[in-house]
Amino acid sequence: MLSLxxxxxxxxxSACLEQLTAGLRSExxxxxxxxxRLRSFDTSALAVLLALRRECARAGKHFTVQGLPQRLRDLASLYGVESLLPSA
Structure with a gap:
């Protein structure tokens, strides 16, 4: 499991995405x-999750998110990308 x-x-x-992408290889x-654990974030958190989702797709891996804070869910809904962040 990867953690934010x-x-x-x-x-x-950028650093977070690099770290998660590196961890993706062992998943x-x-x-x-x-x-x-995510407490303080901006829309960059969505960008990181969506980029990681693309990396998973390239690697042929299934991507899910658990424990997404409600405020981040609301942002995803506002931007119309909530379906791209499936719950585990």
Missing amino acids: PATLTQNDA AAQVVVDAA
Whole structure:
């Protein structure tokens, strides 16, 4: 399982995505991202999750998210991408 940090903003997004992408290689066919620790974030958190989803698709792996904070769910809905972040 991959985990998001407690803080994920524009300043942290590139490093976070690199770390998650590196971790993706060791994951099985089912990749679960745990977002439960996420407390401080901006729309960059969505960008990171969507980029990771694309990496999973390229690798032939199934992508799901668990523990997505309600505020991030609301942002995903606002941008029309909630269906791209399936729950585990």
